[in-house]
Amino acid sequence: MTRSTDTSWAEHALETLQAAGHRRGGARTAVVEALAGHDCAVTALDLDDELRRRRPPVGRASVYRALEQLEQLGLVQRIEVCRGTAGYERVDPAGHHHHHAICRDCGRMVPFENSSLERAIHEVSEGMSFEVTEHDVVLRGTCERCAN
Amino acid sequence: MTRSTDTSWAEHALETLQAAGHRRGGARTAVVEALAGHDCAVTALDLDDELRRRRPPVGRASVYRALEQLEQLGLVQRIEVCRGTAGYERVDPAGHHHHHAICRDCGRMVPFENSSLERAIHEVSEGMSFEVTEHDVVLRGTCERCAN
DNA sequence: GAGCATAATGAGAATGAATCTAGTTTGTGT
């Protein structure tokens, strides 16, 4: 199972959209399918490039609109991938997820996951006046390639 | 000690700048002093508003330039405060710091700190091919005021 | 299947944070 396209996520996403009262539309479906093909964060403009070529082409506004709706429904997570640009990545319905280390020099992004970190975050969230529904962790530094 | 202006941080910052080979200049000093007056993150444009009125006025470019230099030297930390805008806050030279919970509805930002979270992050950083020099944690959700 | 209300779409304009440019001023060593 090395296929990078997560069909089950795509199905889940489309169902959730429908359940939320959305009609089905070609552009949004295309965005969902494109997201399903990426294991880690993609920028909106990357998706736009990817989808503009399709026939019929998907408009930029539709990409952003779809991403916003998906984020609202908790189907994708938005993270700041580099100064002033956001990356979007699909959210596993079971809650399984990773975080990122980002190289300050080359922008390379390496995902990681760690259960004691998740536990600590969960505990902090409990003891907060906020009702925390989401969290994000970013490590910044120099990747091995840029360190030499 | 309820004074919000942290004089010691300002002094430390100005010394570090000088040690890094920077001349002293009015605009940058003004930015340092303004930052010293804020306990938590401020946006560059807020600082700009605050400093534009001075005589002589500080230019927007100088604000951004100073913030970038300060960040480079580890004297301020940059965090995404809301969609597409960065906030900057001073970094305690002793390493003491906090993270933030941000309300999705009203944008309110509540700082918190937690040692087991820091410990977990430290451990993850150790086991990484990256050389991690900085980390950021953001909790998102609904604040008590917006929850009612 | 035709007709309707309304959601979805896409081209392009508008926004706004951040960066760049050019020309001027200021700081520092001699």
Added chain:
DNA sequence: ACACAAACTAGATTCATTCTCATTATGCTC
């Protein structure tokens, strides 16, 4: 005081993101 580089300001520019609005497609009812 002089020279030279760093620092400065105003304004133009870039670029991701959002908005507008005319057009098309969808789901529903008859």
